[in-house]
Amino acid sequence: MKAYIFPGQGAQFVGMGLDLYENYPKAQELFEQANEILGFAITDTMFEGTNDDLKQTKVTQPAIFLHSVILSKIMGEHFKPDMVAGHSLGEFSALVANGVLNFEDGLRLVSKRATAMQKACELQPGTMAAVLRLEDEVVEKICKETPGIVVAANYNCPGQLVISGEVEAINDACERLKAAGARRAMVLPVGGAFHSPLMQPAEEELASAIKATNFATPKCPIYQNVTASAVNNADEIKRNLIAQLTAPVKWTQSVRNMVKDGATQFTEVGPGKVLQGLVNKIEPTVEATSAELS
Structure with a gap:
């Protein structure tokens, strides 16, 4: 079975999407539509901006979403997922790819998410840290014992867990x-304490936008960050997507469950190869590759 996976923040690079824009009329049309929806020329920053320009949350998140979603759309009949998943922001790309959200609504929600997260970061400064070569249970125990707000945020692969919270904590x-x-x-x-209780104001702001958006029945299951299990119900997808901002990204658990449910081939759709590397560390027996255009 084929699993398609979509990257999150951190996968961006200057020049991302330019090859798609120049070589595929459908891609050019969607990029121009995105510029109109966002109210600024995000393509200018993606194609020829600076790294600092691209690191702005209001740019980074829509940029990665656009690269991933447009790539999946121009793959055409070659894009045939049996299941999908996305890492954090990538969950929105996955939801457009499996038919739950249309392109326009997906982009608007991602833009809203980016703005809400930026506001939350300014309201209560926080940060994140990568912890290597320590069992998850030990990291979780130390987080609980540490004064202040500090929680496990990203279960990326065995021996790599990201924690999030107040700077001092x-x-x-x-x-x-x-x-x-x-x-x-x-x-x-990073600009803030993502996937921690400090993102509560952003969660509340995004919740109203998600509730007001039409979610269709998915064409195939999505393994969501919050549950790490297959979800097929539109209302449940909404609830999990809202909870995602303050809950941990269970990527290790998601990949293991996808393999347990029959996934033998993972294809990363979007910029970079970060998720392929994680899949190889989580389940070394399965194939993980980048999406290719014929």
Whole structure:
């Protein structure tokens, strides 16, 4: 069975999508439509902006979404998923790809999400840190024992868990994690404490937009970050998508469940190869490749 997976924030690079824009009329049409919906020329930043321009949350999230979704659309009949999943932001790309959201609504929600997250970051500063070579249970226990807000945020692969929370609490937790045997516990260059309780204001803001948007029945199951299991019900998908902003990304668990349910081939649709690397570490026996255009 074929699983298609969609990357999240961090996969962006200057020049992303330019080859699609120049070589496929359908892609050009969708990029121009996106510029109109967003109210600014995101293509200028994607194709020839600076890294700093592209790192702005209001640009990064729609840019990765556009690259992923447009790529899936111009794959045409070659895009035949039996199941889909997306890492954090990538869940929105996955929902357009499996027919739950249309292109326009998906882009509007991603733009709303980016703006809401940026506001939440400014309201209550926070950060994230990557913890390497320590069992998940040990990381979770230390997070609970550390004063302040600090939680497990991204279960990326065995031996790689990202924590999120208040700056002081993250710094404290990093020292405790290193003392407990972590190979590394390093603060990441991110704008806020994503997938933590500090994102509650963003969750509330996004919830109203999601509730007001039409979600169709998916063409194939989506393995959502919050549950790590196959979801086919539109209302349940909505609930999980709202909860995603403050809940951890269960990527390791999602990939394992997809393989358990029959996935033998994983195709990453979008910029970069981050998810392929994670899949190879989670389930070394399955094939993981990049999406290709004929």
